[in-house]
Amino acid sequence: MTKPSRAQRLDEAATALFGASALLDQVRLMIWDRENLTVTQLRLLGHLLQQEGLSNAELAERLYVTRPSVSALLERLERGGFIRREVSASDRRGINIWLEPRGRAAVESLRQELREYTTGLMDDMSDAEVDAFISVVGRFVASGSARRARDLALEANQTA
Template sequence: MHTAEFAKLLGMIMKDYQTHMEEELAPALTTSQLTVLEVLEREGKLKPSELIPFLSTTPAAVTMLLDRMERGGLIRRDRDEGDRRIVWVSITEKGKREAERGVQVREAYLGGVLDRISTHNQQLLVYLLGKISGK
């Protein structure tokens, strides 16, 4: 079994990725905020609770994250017209620009990582990761 070696390499890759992304996205954005912006761009307006599965965190942490994002002008919160108890979260124009920048940062980093191996091995890696992830 190669589980220990796999765990070590996966940990190194994840740490390098997280460090690079946080440094390049700062100070306007974090990786969690980028995730929220990408989900909102793809899904449209959502309730805060609908963001939880994408973030692997608690409702309280999502609320704090959205508070920071709203203060930063990345998202907007609006009360539902029909039911004032419901709050909708949507992306702002500034949020769209920051999401685009964040995606470019990520693609540049991952492109550089993948360029270390051949195109064939890139395809094989993606295939194998898909198998591992169950997708």
């Protein structure tokens, strides 16, 4: 039997990642039903939980979407009482985004429910498997972040 090619292994890895992501849908959909929030809206709220006062441009970069897309997301979240927008104190032309109590509660609830659910899924894994999982997922995230930074730099150079 021949060893699978790198392309085949990467395809298997992508399939495994899709399966892992699908496991989390159960919790995300529960929050979506309860709060009427999309996955992207939840991600936006999560970024604000980590660092409030971000601008539209900063959120667009972190979410990997366009500024107009962020503006539409923010409009819906503001109408729902999840966030508020304020004129920037340092740049009167800029707007900073802040979590409202409802937004903070939604994202904290999601994180807690995801944490409980995922730790339950990993109960059957050995310590070595958990360590390997942490290492591999961390490397995957770092690789994706580096690629995104390169893409943004390339886009900036093309528009300059």
